[in-house]
Amino acid sequence: MRLPRSFYARPTVEVARDLLGKVIRHGAASARIVETEAYLGTDDAAAHSARGPTPRTTVIFGAPGRAYVYLIYGMHYCLNVVAEREGVAGCVLIRAAEPLAGVIHLSNGPGKLTRALGITLEHYGADLTRGPLTIHAPASDEKFDIATSPRIGINKAADLPLRFFIRGNSFVSREPRR
DNA sequence: GTAATGATCTCT
DNA sequence: GAGATCATTACC
Numbered sequence A: 001m002r003l004p005r006s007f008y009a010r011p012t013v014e015v016a017r018d019l020l021g022k023v024i025r026h027g028a029a030s031a032r033i034v035e036t037e038a039y040l041g042t043d044d045a046a047a048h049s050a051r052g053p054t055p056r057t058t059v060i061f062g063a064p065g066r067a068y069v070y071l072i073y074g075m076h077y078c079l080n081v082v083a084e085r086e087g088v089a090g091c092v093l094i095r096a097a098e099p100l101a102g103v104i105h106l107s108n109g110p111g112k113l114t115r116a117l118g119i120t121l122e123h124y125g126a127d128l129t130r131g132p133l134t135i136h137a138p139a140s141d142e143k144f145d146i147a148t149s150p151r152i153g154i155n156k157a158a159d160l161p162l163r164f165f166i167r168g169n170s171f172v173s174r175e176p177r178r
Numbered sequence B: 001g002t003a004a005t006g007a008t009c010t011c012t
Numbered sequence C: 001g002a003g004a005t006c007a008t009t010a011c012c
Helices: A012-018 A110-117
Strands: A023-026 A029-039 A067-072 A076-082 A091-101 A133-136 A146-149 A163-166
Touching: A012 A029, A012 A091, A023 A091, A029 A110, A076 A110, A091 A110, A091 A163
Parallel strands: none
Antiparallel strands: A023 A029, A023 A133, A029 A091, A029 A163, A067 A076, A076 A091, A146 A163
């Protein structure tokens, strides 16, 4: 069952934590989300939305439950889910997922994840409650421990504990640097 | 118009 | 530890 719009229209940190264990599906490919990071609005120096809306980040300020996709370092796409109600910035970076079906040779990290699922800039602004790219509740509820750590690969606000992952899952990208 | 930078990955 | 590689952004 697809997650309803109301799932996304909540505080970014709650959405990030609750996305763990959910299933992302793109066409025939599906994977279980095991690692996310929360990027807040204008109070978060590390977020793309920190300095107000720009042409690239307008979707972050828009309706929740949409995809924010961007190209990083000229070679990798990253997939985010827009959270918070319309008009408030906030998004969740999907960092890693455990392959379930149709995903070939998925290695670690957000860039490889989008490549494995076939996500590109075409999905910028895509509605995740309908269309080819969707997020679902898992078929059966599993128990797992949620761990928290600082976010990875950023230079600002690097001390905030806004990364969430399933403890012990081998598909989690890596431990944060120290 | 020009220059700096980055929510990464792979190889050495 | 460094290079690949380019859209976006800030500044002139």
